[in-house]
Amino acid sequence: MIMSNVHRAQLERRIAGSTNRWRFPKQPFSGDLLSLSQKCKALSIDFEEALRNPDRLCISQIQKLFCGNLKNKDIQSGEANVILECLGFKWELHQPQLFQSQTLAKLYLEALTQGSTSPLKELEKLLRAQSPKKTKERSPVKKMIISLKINDPLVTKVPFATALKSLYMSEVEIHLDDVLGVLASAHILQFNGLFQRCMDMMMAGLTPITIRKFYEAGCKYKEEQLTTACEKWLEMNLVPLLGTQVHLRRIPQDLLHKVLKSPRLFTFSEFRLLKTILFWVFLQLNHKIMTIPTHETMLTFFKSFPKNRCFLDRDIGQSLRPLFLSLRLHNITKGKDLEELQDLNFFPESWLNRVTANHYHALENGGDMAHLKDLNTQAVRFGLLFNQEYTTYSKMIAVYGFFFEIKGLKHDTASYSFYMQRIKHTDLESPSMVYKHKPVSLRAVRLVKYEIRARTLVDSKWQEFRTDEVLQKFELAKPSCKSRILKIQTVGSPIYATFAFIFPPS
Incomplete structure (x- = not known):
């Protein structure tokens, strides 16, 4: 008995999701939302994205099959069966590898189904041909030529070749000088794994020379994690590092403005x-x-x-x-x-x-800062840059006739403490210089609202430590002359310690 094509189409069914729900596959989305949701979960596809772009389901189903077979295997041998025309070159690729790229997969499927009256049948045929259960019966797939136009000036031959090489090897060496081009290539190819690897490399490679280009790349691709990493790096390094280098001119004004408004600025x-x-x-x-x-x-x-x-x-x-x-x-x-x-x-x-x-x-009014209210946005700030070789580091500061010592101590290889304490003007090393250039307050008690912060970089991630906002009376006799101590445990170096305070009315 020979079945008609129409009758066969009605009997074709596909399992979608872990609950064994069935649906007819002749259209990417037939209106069955429950079935679509289950299928998206099985294929690790965003549900809303599938609603906007149903073709994504077909691409992901094939991509999941191919990528699963590629894991823990060497580069596929044999003749390339896909020719990619791009940037004035012809790149020879193997069909399974290109399905790691959403862009190349879409171009390939469009070329495969071009001129076909039944595109989905072609896709089903491709899946059956590449099924691992039918390796011996696998039919040859015709050689395809696909074209990709790229207008991004960051994408040149070398970084694009690196991106294509990453389709075959998971740990391709990427040089920091080429990472922007590889990132742009990964974005165009929609190669998410490579894109994230470039992002991680850029966030770990922030320097006075790279900060501008990496920040602009984060803005261009709307990658908040990269722009935030640039902001955090500049918050700590604007004054101590860039403040003494000509690379300071590279900082974009909008990034500089964000950092100046940050309460974490060192x-x-x-x-x-x-x-x-x-x-x-x-x-x-x-x-x-x-x-x-x-x-x-x-x-x-x-x-x-x-x-x-x-x-x-x-x-x-x-x-x-x-x-x-x-x-x-x-x-x-x-x-x-x-x-x-x-x-x-x-x-x-x-x-x-x-x-x-x-x-x-x-x-x-005896030092009262009646015009200052908010510690985050208005406080007086002083900082200590505590390096690994220090065991003790301190600095004397003076505000409105009151003298304080801000101090950092290293207890062992990973234990530190930071605090501030009030000093009598008569206990300073050069009291004559104090009388000549600064006012001196004789008030025995000074009310201070303060906070002590510390930040350091460990494995490309910022560690942050802080006291609460403290309101304390500082007298001249111990122990009331000493602030709360910020104790931290870290292997990071240097440590950026900030002492922020206000003298409220008292």
Whole structure:
């Protein structure tokens, strides 16, 4: 008895999912949502993606079959049966390998079913031909030529060849100089495993030279994990590393703005951060300068502008205002530094008048910072960069006549502690210098709201430690002169420790 084609089509059925639900396969999606959901789960496909693109089901079914057979096997021997025309070259590929790429799989299936009145029958035939249970009966598959047009300038011959090689080998060597091109190739090929490997390599390879290109790649491909990694790296390295290198000019303004607004930004002091941003502006305006300028050179450049208007009020400075509004100018308290800001003719007079007024108010009220409320966005910040070779490292700081020592201690190879303590002005090493250049407060008790943070990089991941926000009275006699201690365990180095505080009204 010979069955008609119509009758045979009605009897064809396929198991979809682990509950053995059946559905007719003649169309990618027949309207059976439960069946579709089960099939997506079995093939590890996103359900919403399958609704938008039903052809993805066919590709994934074949891809799962081929990729399963490729695991733990050497490169397939024999003659290539797919020719890829791309970038002006012809690349010979084997059919099973190209199904690791969604793009190549789609191009191949389109070529396979082109001109066919029954595309799904062709796909079924392909699956039967490649079934591992029918290895001996496997029929030869005709040689296909597929074409791919690429307009991305990042994709050149070498990185694209590396991407294609990765279809055959899971651990192809990728050089850091080529990783952007390989990432772009993986994106175009929709080769997810390779794309993620490039992402991991880029996040581990952030340097002053690579930060800009890697950040722009993260923005281009909307990869938040890469852009976030760039932001976190720059939060720690903007001042201590890039602040002394000409590579500072590579930092995009939008990335710089995000980092300046971050409460996690590390800086040795507020004035040191300001100097770094002034250097950045200088380098943007002086493209021929190939070394970081001296502080005096930078000051001379900005002072050379006419005195009738400050730099930020000029057309050239208008777009830079958001950067400097993100700085905490109110926490630059040294008289020498404030005089430099006045002479620079960089900031609007209203900004500097507000800073000066806040300082006068604080000094008249025993150091109270009535204008500061939020510790995350307004606190005075000082930082210690604690390196592996240190056993003890400390720095003296002075704000409104109060003197503190910020200190880090290394107890063993992986144990550290950080704290701050109030110091009598008479106990300083050079008290005469204090009387000459700084005010001295004789208040016995100083109320301080503070937080101590520490961050370090371990295996390309940031470890973060912090105390709670603490409100404490600092007196001059022990033990009330000492802050809460931040104790950490880490093998990372260096450790970026930040001491942030406010003197609330008391």
